[in-house]
Amino acid sequence: MKNKTGEAETALTVQAAAAQTGLSVHTLRYYERAGLIPSIRRDDGSGHRRYQDRDLTFIEFLKRLRTTGMPISEMQRYADLMRQGNITMEERKAMLEAHRERVRLQIAELQASLSAIEWKIENYDRLGLEQAVSTSEKEGTNGIK
Amino acid sequence: MKNKTGEAETALTVQAAAAQTGLSVHTLRYYERAGLIPSIRRDDGSGHRRYQDRDLTFIEFLKRLRTTGMPISEMQRYADLMRQGNITMEERKAMLEAHRERVRLQIAELQASLSAIEWKIENYDRLGLEQAVSTSEKEGTNGIK
DNA sequence: CCTTGACTTAGAGCACGCTCTAAGGTGTAC
DNA sequence: GTACACCTTAGAGCGTGCTCTAAGTCAAGG
Numbered sequence: 001m002k003n004k005t006g007e008a009e010t011a012l013t014v015q016a017a018a019a020q021t022g023l024s025v026h027t028l029r030y031y032e033r034a035g036l037i038p039s040i041r042r043d044d045g046s047g048h049r050r051y052q053d054r055d056l057t058f059i060e061f062l063k064r065l066r067t068t069g070m071p072i073s074e075m076q077r078y079a080d081l082m083r084q085g086n087i088t089m090e091e092r093k094a095m096l097e098a099h100r101e102r103v104r105l106q107i108a109e110l111q112a113s114l115s116a117i118e119w120k121i122e123n124y125d126r127l128g129l130e131q132a133v134s135t136s137e138k139e140g141t142n143g144i145k
Numbered sequence: 146m147k148n149k150t151g152e153a154e155t156a157l158t159v160q161a162a163a164a165q166t167g168l169s170v171h172t173l174r175y176y177e178r179a180g181l182i183p184s185i186r187r188d189d190g191s192g193h194r195r196y197q198d199r200d201l202t203f204i205e206f207l208k209r210l211r212t213t214g215m216p217i218s219e220m221q222r223y224a225d226l227m228r229q230g231n232i233t234m235e236e237r238k239a240m241l242e243a244h245r246e247r248v249r250l251q252i253a254e255l256q257a258s259l260s261a262i263e264w265k266i267e268n269y270d271r272l273g274l275e276q277a278v279s280t281s282e283k284e285g286t287n288g289i290k
Numbered sequence: 291c292c293t294t295g296a297c298t299t300a301g302a303g304c305a306c307g308c309t310c311t312a313a314g315g316t317g318t319a320c
Numbered sequence: 321g322t323a324c325a326c327c328t329t330a331g332a333g334c335g336t337g338c339t340c341t342a343a344g345t346c347a348a349g350g
Contacts, residue, residue, distance in 0.1 A: 093269035124238035
């Protein structure tokens with residue numbers, strides 16, 4: 001959905017920005033109100049939001065943070081630091097480093113869980129349609145409800 | 146925290162089960178009420194829950210499903226199927242297979258986000274304490290608030 | 291001019307997954 | 321027998337992250 005030759009076109013409406021980022025219009029406004037997004041420029045007459053390329057780039061980054069489970073409150077802190085300028089670079093970097101570790105842990109946990117799930121699926125294969133009782137479930141058949 | 150030589154001891158109280166699984170007492174009862182856990186046996190006189198090894202094993206599996214983002218409603222469906230016995234094995238296996246794909250996707254997404262975060266951290270290193278404006282943020286310094 | 295439609299705001303509402311409360315039962319220790 | 325710890329239940333409450341509503345503004349088209 002690039003404009004012409006892919007050069008700076010800027011100025012998307014909130015709808016267009018929603019379409020492009022995959023967030024809802026509501027969520028975009030919510031993020032801005034929450035102070036996560038710095039400043040979105042407005043159209044002179046109407047006061048409507050006009051998303052520029054750098055806004056969209058930053059929103060993509062915010063999406064990364066959310067995807068990886070960073071709470072809104074921490075993203076607010078990060079955005080606050082950005083607003084304070086360069087003197088906060090170290091702290092921002094430290095936040096990202098801490099978050100990086102959490103993400104690595106998350107990935108490791110998911111991988112362990114994936115293994116467990118795969119193992120369970122293989123169990124269903126092994127004990128397939130002949131026998132039933134799997135290695136960790138001997139329930140069923142007793143009408144509990 | 147195994148009992149003696151690590152053999153079958155069964156019969157943990159809800160507190161002990163909570164300690165062992167890392168879930169709260171409240172959550173254990175909530176899961177049972179929600180029909181996620183099949184049956185937990187009760188003490189004759191008091192009616193108190195007595196968690197057996199297989200209960201704990203199954204709870205660990207439930208934790209895997211939750212960790213990987215399976216909604217409670219879907220876990221309820223899975224537990225329902227278990228209660229219906231062996232004829233539902235295929236459907237249960239299908240559920241796990243579908244979930245496995247979602248988990249794989251999640252991991253891929255997390256890894257992509259991790260890369261983005263790492264890249265951003267490296268940016269802070271590169272533009273370090275000398276210059277400030279990073280590749281995707283030229284905010285700051287304009288007192289918005 | 292006036293309708294249409296996309297936008298604006300502040301604030302209410304909602305789904306999810308717990309988490310806690312209130313009122314009461316059981317059983318062991320003194 | 322009574323204090324105490326620990327359990328039971330049904331149901332209310334809560335934090336998070338959206339999601340939606342109501343009331344109003346603006347600009348372009350007929």
